[in-house]
Amino acid sequence: AQSVTQPDIHITVSEGASLELRCNYSYGATPYLFWYVQSPGQGLQLLLKYFSGDTLVQGIKGFEAEFKRSQSSFNLRKPSVHWSDAAEYFCAVGGRIGATNKLIFGTGTLLAVQP
Amino acid sequence: GAVVSQHPSRVICKSGTSVKIECRSLDFQATTMFWYRQFPKQSLMLMATSNEGSKATYEQGVEKDKFLINHASLTLSTLTVTSAHPEDSSFYICSASQGAIYGYTFGSGTRLTVV
Numbered sequence: 001a002q003s004v005t006q007p008d009i010h011i012t013v014s015e016g017a018s019l020e021l022r023c024n025y026s027y028g029a030t031p032y033l034f035w036y037v038q039s040p041g042q043g044l045q046l047l048l049k050y051f052s053g054d055t056l057v058q059g060i061k062g063f064e065a066e067f068k069r070s071q072s073s074f075n076l077r078k079p080s081v082h083w084s085d086a087a088e089y090f091c092a093v094g095g096r097i098g099a100t101n102k103l104i105f106g107t108g109t110l111l112a113v114q115p
Numbered sequence: 116g117a118v119v120s121q122h123p124s125r126v127i128c129k130s131g132t133s134v135k136i137e138c139r140s141l142d143f144q145a146t147t148m149f150w151y152r153q154f155p156k157q158s159l160m161l162m163a164t165s166n167e168g169s170k171a172t173y174e175q176g177v178e179k180d181k182f183l184i185n186h187a188s189l190t191l192s193t194l195t196v197t198s199a200h201p202e203d204s205s206f207y208i209c210s211a212s213q214g215a216i217y218g219y220t221f222g223s224g225t226r227l228t229v230v
Contacts, residue, residue, distance in 0.1 A: 032215050043121070043208055043223035044159075051216055090158065095215045100164045100172055101147050103210065103219045107158045 002027050002097050004106035006090075012112040013081050021076040021109050023065075023091030032094040033074040034103070035065055037087045044090065050074065061085070086113045117143050119211050121222025128199055128229055136194045136225045138209030144189035145211035149219070150182070153206040165192055199229040 005024045013019055025031055032051050036044040048059025055067040065076045074091060088110050094103040118141040128134050138148060147166050151159040163179075165171040165186035173179045181203075183195040192211075196203050208224040 034219070036221075041206075041224070041226065044221040046218065046220075049218055092219075094219060100166075101212060101215050102161065102164060103149065103212075103215075104161065105151075105159045110156075 002093060002102075002104055004091050004093050004104055006106035006109050008109045009107070010110045010112070012114060014114045015083050016080050019076075019078045019081045019085070019111070021089050021091075021111070023074045023076065023106060024072050025074065025091075025093045026072065027093050027095070029095070030069075033065075033067060034092040034094060035059065035063070035074075035076045036090045036092060036105075037061075038090065038108075039087050047076070047089075081111075081113055083113045083115065086111055117211075117218075117220040119145075119209065119220045119222045121209050121225055123225060124223060125226045126228070128227070130200055130229055131198055133195055133197045134199055134227060136196075136207055136209070136227075138192045138194070138211065138222050140190045140211040140220070143211075143213055143220075145192075145213060146189065147212045147214075148186055148192035149210040149212070150184060150192075150194050151208045151210065153208060153224075155206075159208060162194075196227065199227070201229045203227065204229045 003026045034049045035047040047063045050067045091106040120139045150162045162177045163171045163173045167189045171184035186192040209222045210219045212219045
């Protein structure tokens with residue numbers, strides 16, 4: 001079955017420190033992978049996506065993610081976190097699942113940033 | 116870029132009444148639209164997938180008679196919560212897609228409160 005796992009429910013980092021948010025997926029074929037960010041009470045903003053090609057993808061706001069097929073992972077990274085990065089981050093896998101095109105989300109990681 | 120408009124952003128209704136939420140793709144034609152429900156501090160749960168002109172495909176456990184979905188055109192989908200009860204109070208988010216490889220664009224969400 002298709003699924004997405006984000007092992008870290010909550011992470012706290014200091015402003016200026018590096019960040020890595022973990023994501024593992026289960027999908028029968030090459031997945032379409034996404035990272036979204038959500039501020040409280042808001043919709044979702046796409047940070048980056050991977051479809052094919054270069055396994056290191058660059059996104060907005062200084063984020064990047066690396067697709068590792070052997071580990072079924074798509075971890076999100078940022079070299080230096082800003083206070084405005086505090087939000088909920090969701091990893092998602094999309095594509096044809098069964099008969100329909102779907103996007104399935106992980107449980108999310110809540111990022112807190114300390115001054 | 117692709118924009119999805121979702122209205123209303125907030126709605127309060129009395130128990131037993133019905134509420135309609137609209138989701139419009141403003142600058143692209145969405146072959147598929149998705150409706151998600153999000154409980155506080157939780158991930159997005161896919162409720163249903165709808166293709167233009169077809170009946171919606173509901174996820175297991177989602178009552179199709181309670182959550183009516185209509186996708187009458189390539190730019191509009193509606194979710195009607197019928198005979199709403201307090202347990203239906205939640206954050207509902209729609210998403211539109213031209214196909215997985217084009218990605219998924221999200222609306223800003225609707226906060227439904229049933230009193």
